[in-house]
Amino acid sequence: MSRISKIKGFFDLFPPESTVYVFMEETARQMFARYAYQEIKIPILEQTELFARSIGLETDVVQKEMYTFQDRKGRSLTMRPEATAGVIRAYIDSPASGSGNVSRYFTAGPMFRYERPQKGRARQFHQVNVEMLGEDSAFADGEVLSMLWSYLQNLGLHKLNMQINSLGCAKCRPKFDAGLRKFLAGLDQNSLCTDCQRRAMSNPMRVLDCKSQGCREVASKAPLILDSLCTECRVHFRHVLEILENFNIDYELNPYLVRGLDYYQRTTFEVISADIGAQSAVAGGGRYDGLVRDLGGPDVPGIGFACGMERLALLLQNIQERPLDFYLAVLHQDAMEKAMILTQRLRGKGFHGEMGFQVKSIKSQLRSANKKNVKTCLLIGLDELKGGQVQVKDMSTGVQRAVSQEDVEQALGLNLKSRAENFVHH
RNA sequence: GUGAGUGUAGCUCAGUCGGCAGAGCACCAGGUUGUGGCCCUGGGGGUCGUGGGUUCAAGUCCCAUCACUCACCCCA
Numbered sequence: 384m385s386r387i388s389k390i391k392g393f394f395d396l397f398p399p400e401s402t403v404y405v406f407m408e409e410t411a412r413q414m415f416a417r418y419a420y421q422e423i424k425i426p427i428l429e430q431t432e433l434f435a436r437s438i439g440l441e442t443d444v445v446q447k448e449m450y451t452f453q454d455r456k457g458r459s460l461t462m463r464p465e466a467t468a469g470v471i472r473a474y475i476d477s478p479a480s481g482s483g484n485v486s487r488y489f490t491a492g493p494m495f496r497y498e499r500p501q502k503g504r505a506r507q508f509h510q511v512n513v514e515m516l517g518e519d520s521a522f523a524d525g526e527v528l529s530m531l532w533s534y535l536q537n538l539g540l541h542k543l544n545m546q547i548n549s550l551g552c553a554k555c556r557p558k559f560d561a562g563l564r565k566f567l568a569g570l571d572q573n574s575l576c577t578d579c580q581r582r583a584m585s586n587p588m589r590v591l592d593c594k595s596q597g598c599r600e601v602a603s604k605a606p607l608i609l610d611s612l613c614t615e616c617r618v619h620f621r622h623v624l625e626i627l628e629n630f631n632i633d634y635e636l637n638p639y640l641v642r643g644l645d646y647y648q649r650t651t652f653e654v655i656s657a658d659i660g661a662q663s664a665v666a667g668g669g670r671y672d673g674l675v676r677d678l679g680g681p682d683v684p685g686i687g688f689a690c691g692m693e694r695l696a697l698l699l700q701n702i703q704e705r706p707l708d709f710y711l712a713v714l715h716q717d718a719m720e721k722a723m724i725l726t727q728r729l730r731g732k733g734f735h736g737e738m739g740f741q742v743k744s745i746k747s748q749l750r751s752a753n754k755k756n757v758k759t760c761l762l763i764g765l766d767e768l769k770g771g772q773v774q775v776k777d778m779s780t781g782v783q784r785a786v787s788q789e790d791v792e793q794a795l796g797l798n799l800k801s802r803a804e805n806f807v808h809h
Numbered sequence: 810g811u812g813a814g815u816g817u818a819g820c821u822c823a824g825u826c827g828g829c830a831g832a833g834c835a836c837c838a839g840g841u842u843g844u845g846g847c848c849c850u851g852g853g854g855g856u857c858g859u860g861g862g863u864u865c866a867a868g869u870c871c872c873a874u875c876a877c878u879c880a881c882c883c884c885a
Contacts, residue, residue: 388876391876443882447810448884496883499810500877501879502880503884504884654885660880662885664884664885689885692885695885745844746839746845747837765843776845781844
């Protein structure tokens with residue numbers, strides 16, 4: 384039979400890669416819980432209009448990168464290209480949005496964008512996403528940014544660069560846009576790339592972010608949004624930077640940082656790695672104070688970020704599962720039943736391990752136990768079956784001794800550190 | 810959407826002028842009775858991406874096609 388291939392830009396994850404993803408998610412859960420963020424699960428499929436209205440009709444994401452299709456009743460649906468819009472939609476639907484309290488959420492899962500795959504970019508990719516709703520003070524920005532930074536530090540990533548900018552608000556941003564349009568219109572249009580000749584009218588701030596040489600020179604002479612902030616935005620931004628300094632977060636002010644989603648205003652930021660190729664942003668986010676209102680909810684401010692798991696994974700190549708506590712080698716068919724009972728008992732006590740289902744030579748079984756990097760190998764054959772014992776072999780020292788079957792837990796415990804519990808049960 | 814590059818064993822890759830399909834790693838089995846790692850010996854494994862063409866002969870040359878990779882763009 385012919386095989387069915389996976390579709391372009393979609394990937395299966397097996398160990399050790401999948402282990403890295405579990406590590407990233409578990410670290411996020413532990414970290415974010417300390418900041419009182421609660422995990423939520425939301426749909427992958429939403430009405431197309433949700434993304435069109437929040438991300439912006441003029442953005443590349445909406446114009447050419449969405450998986451959009453009609454369902455059986457002709458409604459236009461879209462596989463989420465990012466998480467924030469869906470979280471806000473869910474928040475508006477929930478009682479929390481009417482409470483007047485601060486809400487802190489995180490969510491993790493797959494996103495979908497129809498792009499050409501390359502290093503650090505896939506059509507299905509995974510994000511860990513954080514949103515704080517209901518607070519517009521700089522302390523909120525400070526909390527979100529320091530939590531992001533702490534998370535990345537906890538993953539063991541210390542060579543990252545945080546870039547930050549302010550895009551102004553509904554009050555000061557339009558004035559700046561108008562001024563920038565004027566500046567760009569006054570230029571020799573040939574000094575801009577063809578894309579930017581168009582952007583100069585449709586979305587002038589994007590010109591500042593363009594990577595082509597000519598546009599960079601233009602951008603270096605263009606007016607800066609940071610010089611046009613209104614008093615409130617200026618005070619807010621200054622306060623955010625102050626908090627980052629107090630927390631020793633080594634940020635870099637980047638007045639050309641413009642993000643690709645229209646809902647951002649005031650604080651925006653990106654975390655960059657120099658070690659993962661052209662797609663260098665491992666995390667990005669910002670404040671979106673008008674978004675909840677624009678999606679039909681109350682006028683509640685918000686700020687959040689997304690971490691790209693595929694890109695973080697490029698930096699986390701040395702994460703491995705904890706080795707098994709034991710491997711039980713069965714040396715005679717008659718010992719198989721006893722071995723199964725023993726294995727089940729050990730698992731019930733919290734030990735991680737497996738037994739061999741085939742009776743093979745000791746050499747072969749020890750070889751495979753060795754390859755699995757287990758701490759302890761248990762052996763049971765005819766002699767042990769008759770004597771009610773099991774051989775316990777420490778694989779690092781090679782020391783082996785016979786132990787009564789009742790005492791195996793204790794014998795294992797001598798060689799093991801206790802397993803960390805992942806959850807607390809009440 | 811645009812451009813460049815690469816497709817040979819499970820993985821990483823050699824393969825000369827067109828002349829028998831290869832190596833390392835991995836896997837499996839042995840190296841004295843029931844003892845792993847190091848070492849030694851042996852073994853299993855291939856639609857040379859696919860389809861055409863040129864040729865006595867194609868992994869190698871030509872055309873097409875598919876897949877993958879990187880980059881542009883955009884973004885996490």
